[in-house]
Amino acid sequence: MSRVVLVDKPVGPTSFGIVRVARRGFAGRVGHAGTLDPFASGLLLVLLGQATRVSQLLMGLPKEYVLTVQFGAVSTTGDCTGDITPTGKRVKAEGVASAVSRFRGRVRQTVPMTSAVKVGGEALYRKAQRGETTQTPEREIMIYDLSLLGFDEETQTARLLALTGSGVYLRVLAQDLGVVAGAGGYAAGLRRSRIGRFSVADALEPEDLSPERYAQGGPGVLELDEALAFLPCCRLNPGLARLAANGNELPLAIDGRFRVCGGDELLGVYQGRAGAARPLVVFAGQA
Secondary structure (H helix, E strand, C coil), X not given: CCEEEEEEECCCCCHHHHHXXXXXXXXXXXXXXXXXXXXXXXXXXXXEHHHHHHHHHHHCCCEEEEEXXXXXXXXXXXXXXXXXEECCCCCCHHHHHHHHCCCCEEEEEECCCCCCCEECCEEHHHHHHCCCCCCCCEEEEXXXXXXXXXXXXXXXXXXXXXXXXXXXXXXXXXXXXXXXXXXXXXXEEEEEEEECCEEHHHCECHHHCCHHHHHHCCCCEEEHHHHCCCCCEEEECHHHHHHHHCXXXXXXXXXXXXXXXXXXXXXXXXXXXXXEEEEEEECXXXX
16 A cells, blocks of 8 residues: 555654554554654655655655744744743844845754764764754755735744745744844744645644554545646556666657656656656556
């Protein structure tokens, strides 16, 4: 059985903790596409069976978040779980709006010490757990849109709607907004509402996860072909379908990524370029 399961992760558990819940009673492989920190809630894609092989495809989809930024203080972790130090500074609504306008499009962002990115062959978060600090890499990220939903000048909290590409650290975005606004800031709350076309409104609660629910299907439980429907589909004749099932190159003049199907069966995901298509993922029979 291969499924993509939409889960509404609550504040508190780790993403891997949700995977452990999803694994109970399920005999196949289980993973997820895109980590949510314990302080964050919202949409987590849990992958069952051969769906674990398309995690990178799903992680590359745009993501939508509601981010709450607390101005006038800084955090050792960039979020509400760290040690909080007030800065004694305040910001006005126009200052917040001006700062927000600086973070649209391609932006440079420093990787936080809480990241799993490796420096010197070791994940940064392991160094942080030992109390070590080191210079972290800077990366270019994409913020497709960032809008101010509201700002409470008394509490110095802002709610933002962020549409981002992959690899964006929202806690760092909150910190950077605080620096630009001149008052300091950190991520007081974070909720992921969408990943590509998948919405948290369709997601299951963790207590609903079970092999019986996966087999039943329905809202929030997607078969692999349905989950990959954001990719165009190429239906192959029997000869080409045999080639695709064995992971062979296909003589197709289709550029970009696409699904290949033989009849009603999903055979794989291919990448086309210059009149030839090569396999990214080839699947065995789906159930």
